Amino acid sequence: MTACEVELHGRAATGADRVAADRVAADLGALGSEAKSDAVLVHDSGGELVGWGWVKGRRATVHVRPGHTGRGLGSLLLAWTEERARQLGGDRLAQTVPDQDQAAIALLKAAGYARLVTEWLLGIAMPSEPHVPEPPAGITVRAFRAGDEQSAYQLTEDAFDEWQQRRKSYAEWARHTVERTTFAPGASMVALAGEQMVGAVLSLDVPGDDEGYVERVAVRRDLRNRGTARLLLQESFRAFYRQGKRGCTLWTHSDTGALSLYERLGMTVRRTSTVYSKTLTTG
Template identity: 60%
Template structure:
């Protein structure tokens, strides 16, 4: 299958991404995040996990754009989901439109029925570009923050529930718990390798600050924590409770355990993402979290 190459401004050139580009991709994304959020929100582990997505073929499904001096100016990938990032110094030159068009053509070439992409609501230029290409809002996502000037209190667990940190060997059981809990809203179940690359095998994963809830030896809830390099705050990558054990305060218990663990390590803020399909925004607000930023997940049906 021939590699699609979008038209680019004079002097810019493109090629597929490789594993050797992970650090450069992370540096690009970090600069985009600083511009959008005022701070870095990801790490090199996230870039590596994106390249390792099942079904994504880097040779045909990724593209890097370098400027005339050889510096990475933009990147894109597509595999049902898509991402396009243009360095702030290179915006306004048509790179975003070129790469967005490339993601759509590549998705059509691959026979994909629809693609989705997330953009910060504050990035009005990106929102306008997606709408101009026929994308429609799918869900709203919020980055929530819990500020900790004092050590957070931890409630007593419900009867029969115990809490402990994540241990080596917990991965498969927690993976099954998370997939079952997220079945009601996620598009597809993730295989263990894909899920682990974004969570428990990610270099930023912090098992001692990740809390698991058990009834006997059966896990009923999990809060999986990251401490991203170069940041001064903790992050919860996933929070999940078995559907038949909700409404008992388990999620609040796990959150408070994780917040306290971060506070005792000298961290004074903790964040997590949630979106409107989960119905969890009210829970997080009752725990004391506040909305820092919002984004929108946009969808475009390709009619294939």
């Protein structure tokens, strides 16, 4: 995955080696005992890994190592993910592809995939300590603590129910957030109304990288548009700054409607990707 990012963008994404390994571990962990049948590796005659793919629910991933493209491996892996999804009873399949990867886009379009949503990688530089405003009336903010896991799970999944395709179990959610080796509780801020969690920013800290990463942002529906998300993000930015980070990044996509919020905070788009989706037919 890192080799593909370097080929496309000239450099890997923030902390790519550690974050990519962390994300792959979470994805394969989500497959559980089915990992051997829901993920596939392709090696060349010398044993080098040159391609891989996996499918989970309605999502799939395919990567082909630079230098091995144009040989049909992408088509092979794409066909494998579709067939495996059908075997699992899936009726749709989606993949995220960087907008710079014209070969992958052409492959997906030729196979009948259509654009679904746009994703953006945003970043902000922090040459000085970010200013944090006062919280809205009745709201207190603190860093994530042990014991917050279930409340954060309920809050973020409730918020993401508005656009995600399916609700995650707690075990799957935790693998992608609080159980990741890079999870940063000190830079993960929660908002409370009394004792109830009403907002959360869950962050990752990649050792050796000069930027932090925000993995999840969620605010309870009835408390939105009051500055809570902005406050939580600025608190997280400040926590990262005090840890020596001089920037922060996050991904968002068009279904969330959050792009303008991040831009008002001073974040700018660094990369764009598109999610392509296809209805699977039988036979």
